[in-house]
Amino acid sequence: MADRIATQTAVIATPIGPVCITLRDGRVVDISFKNGKKVFPARIDASLQRARRALTGYFRDPRAKRKILLAPAGTLFQQRVWRALRRIPSGQVRSYGQLARTLGTSARAVGGACRANPIPVLIPCHRVVSATGEGGFMGKTAGRAMTIKRWLLHHEQRR
Numbered sequence: 001m002a003d004r005i006a007t008q009t010a011v012i013a014t015p016i017g018p019v020c021i022t023l024r025d026g027r028v029v030d031i032s033f034k035n036g037k038k039v040f041p042a043r044i045d046a047s048l049q050r051a052r053r054a055l056t057g058y059f060r061d062p063r064a065k066r067k068i069l070l071a072p073a074g075t076l077f078q079q080r081v082w083r084a085l086r087r088i089p090s091g092q093v094r095s096y097g098q099l100a101r102t103l104g105t106s107a108r109a110v111g112g113a114c115r116a117n118p119i120p121v122l123i124p125c126h127r128v129v130s131a132t133g134e135g136g137f138m139g140k141t142a143g144r145a146m147t148i149k150r151w152l153l154h155h156e157q158r159r
Contacts, residue, residue: 008048014059015155016148019121021051027071030118031055033148058121062090062156072118077105081113088127091156095131115139126152 009022011034022030026047044052047069054068072082084103088094096107096114103110114125120138126149129135137149 010048010052012052016151023048023051027069028119029071031120070119074116078113078116081110082123085123085125093127093129095129097131
């Protein structure tokens with residue numbers, strides 16, 4: 001049996017700063033925004049290479065289709081919301097209320113699922129906005145998180 005690394009992490013440089021990708025058994029389980037330098041582990045298997053290419057590809061062309069295995073940990077409801085987020089086309093947004101009506105739930109529940117999203121960018125919670133403005137991103141309504149959300153939305157709309 002081939003030697004397999006169960007969990008792998010790589011930090012890549014992006015236009016919005018370093019982004020850490022974590023895979024477990026070949027599937028992306030987490031993306032987080034970091035401070036620091038571009039770092040790769042000594043050993044990168046094919047699944048980590050694919051994840052890295054998917055993320056760097058997004059920054060080149062946010063509308064290109066990517067085949068990447070995701071395995072976000074969450075409740076059944078959160079999983080349902082995250083599947084709906086992946087159906088929002090790049091360059092478009094939905095309000096929390098619009099998404100809630102589609103899913104037969106409340107805007108607050110959708111916001112909670114967005115806040116719990118462990119794989120931002122690939123599960124595009126940044127495409128969800130409030131009816132009266134930007135809403136939040138990663139549980140924040142100001143600061144670096146909102147700067148990242150604005151950048152991602154602008155990146156998708158200018159392509």
